[in-house]
Amino acid sequence: MVENTGVENTGSIEALLQEDRTFPPPEAFRRQANIQDPAIYEEARRDPEAFWAGFAEELDWFQKWDQVLDWKPPYAQWFLGGKLNVSYNCLDRHLTSARRNKAAFIWEGEPGDRRVYTYKDLHREVCQFANGLKSLGVKKGDRVTLYLPMIPELPIAMLACARIGAPHSVVFGGFSAESLRGRIEDSQSRVLVTADGGYRRGNIIPLKQNVDDSLTGQSPVEKVVVVRRTEHADDKMVDGRDIWWHDLMATQPLTCEPEPMDSEDMLYMLYTSGTTGQPKGIVHTTGGYLVGTYATTKWIFDLKDEDVYWCTADIGWVTGHSYIVYGPLANGATSVMYEGSPDYPDLDRFWAIVEKYGVTVLYTAPTAIRTFMRWGEEYPKRRDLSTLRLLGTVGEPINPEAWVWYWENIGGGRCPVVDTWWQTETGMVLITPLPGITTLKPGSATQPFPGIEVDVLDEAGNSVGPGGGGYLVLKKPWPAMLRGIYGDPERYVQQYWSQYPDIYFTGDGVKIDEEGYYWLLGRVDDVINVSAHRISTMEVESALVDNPNVAEAACIGKSHDIKGQAIVAFVTIKNHVTASDALIAELKQHVTTKIGAMARPDDIYFAAELPKTRSGKIMRRLLRDVAEGRALGDTTTLADPAVVEALKEQYGDDE
Ligand code: PRX
Secondary structure, eight states: OOOOOSGGGSTTHHHHHHOOOOBOOOHHHHHHOSOOOTHHHHHHHHOHHHHHHHHHHTSOOSBOOSEEEEEETTEEEEEETOEEOHHHHHTGGGTTSGGGGSEEEEEEOTTSOEEEEEHHHHHHHHHHHHHHHHHTTOOTTOOEEEEOOSSTHHHHHHHHHHHHTOOEEEOOTTBOHHHHHHHHHHHTOSEEEEESOEEETTEEEOHHHHHHHHTSSSOSOOEEEEEOSSOOOGGGOOTTTEEEHHHHHHTOOSOOOOOOEETTSEEEEEEEOOSSSSOEEEEEESHHHHHHHHHHHHHHTTOOTTOEEEEOSOTTSHHHIIIIIIHHHHTTOEEEEEOSOTTSSSTTHHHHHHHHHTOOEEEEOHHHHHHHHHHOTHHHHTSOOTTOOEEEEESSOOOHHHHHHIIIIITTTTSOEEEEBOOTTTOSOOBOOOTTTOOBOTTOOBSBOTTOOEEEEOTTSOBOOTTOEEEEEEOSOOTTOOOEETTOHHHHHHHHSTTTTTSEEEEEEEEEOTTOOEEEEEESSSEEEETTEEEEHHHHHHHHHTSTTEEEEEEEEEEETTTEEEEEEEEEEOTTOOOOHHHHHHHHHHHHHHTBGGGOOSEEEEOSSOOBBTTSOBOHHHHHHHHTTOOOOOOTTBSOHHHHHHHHHHHGGGO
16 A cells, blocks of 8 residues: 555645635626536436547547447446547548638747647648658557647647557657657657757757757667757758658648547557656547547636637646647637746746737646746736636646635636646546536635546545545546556556556545545655656656765655645765765756756755665655654654654754
């Protein structure tokens, strides 16, 4: 069973559990909401398969399914026998109406450049790139790695892959060359798509340089397609391997037949951190994933044809896959897409974008909201935010203060806030308000989406019921659920289905209040959530012990006002090595080089020894007590209690 290490580690838990403010849907919003009748919950509960099939009927199938669900725990198949193509559903089906000239993406680069793609434009570019991929030898089933900044070529490449049935593996541009190398090797991609660079906070992220570094030695990659974005690496093209995006596109026909895909064919894989050092390639398939993202986008964001929807996530994470690319496009929405940082050139950049494009629905992360809070109200006040009608958050628990700040200062007290809980593995939002129905409580993701059945279990597997707290689990399958871990079927079972037999274990702690509202409390496993980025303690530890000075390392997530959690590392150095500030700096840099800047520890503490149980397991819970300056929890299982006392003496008064 998991060590209960995470439930207590999220900031403001106390405040969260005492929160009793409620916010019913503002009347003006409720009246225009797509979904107003709470009876849909009961309807979906009575017959979930019919409920999901209803959404599937709204999509285009080359061949209709014979069976909605086949559930042999832990393996689910949805819409069996159905044939469809995701890019067809995101593009072609909008071309027969006036939507063809509607903006699909309004994109803004960080330097202020701008491009608008109508559905017709997007269709043409996707077809051309799909043909380009084919010309490079990519076939149905081949994996293609995409390592790109937030530029339109990223969704274009994803949809092009979907069009020809080649699963994509998007690697977030913040990952290092070495992380990229591991992901390329695991997926065995022969084609990689990147850009010469991307803009971030006025700097250039050297993506192509990272690619070159990751392809040294043996690599499955044969062809690299390079988007010219920053124009600073024109002399770095490798003959025979690298080809410019624009050169590849120049000769391609403007149409490409969509590949009829089986519902259960793989759409993509996306690596995420688990409780071991090795990231897992989460596998998502075609039919169920599209139905799940289509349905949740439509209902949770209350989408109308006139909306201007903006999800500020990076497409390198699952939020961008489901709620920038697949969900919104399947709904024929207009999305804003922004390349850069919220503080460039000034701290009001997000609000300038909302004002400029008349954004109506905004979806962002609590960590961003807390940052905006710290910057102050003057920045949103500079801009006209009156077009906003609905706000969303995702990625980590939101503390009630941040929720209420968002509600007042961004939403002007008129916009419901949908706090959406889900995971890379779930593919779609599972716990969320429906904005026209749900009375909101700041800090609670409220209720499962219709058709979703969650439960909260104690260690022994008993359902705790209202008023209780425990582990969040899912007992029934849902359409967009992961179908496995790429190349590692055993790990799929072991990771998610072995804590409780035939029940999906989320890794999150949760409390249900007397009214049945869910209050997510953070991870209960060795996963740290830094600014809504998921990082495994083990990954950072492996990066640290990879440094020749380090003998042993243990990492924990420490509560952090802005990031939610910050990484703190305790390291034992080798005998001949001297502890110094220079070594701390070196180790932080080492982690950045091995994984990426988001995994860089905030603090590194030197420890003569690490606290361990008698069986040799590091007790991270106690390290967290030390780092957060708390009284030590139960130390009875420690092999040597003096070890943690010494650490407390050394670092305990840091706060
Ligand atoms: O701990 C939960 C937290 O983020 C984890 C999933 O991370 P990832 O797979 O990277 O996906 C993030 C975007 C979906 C969850 O296990 N989490 C996500 N959303 C929320 C959340 N915690 C509390 N409230 C949320 N709304």
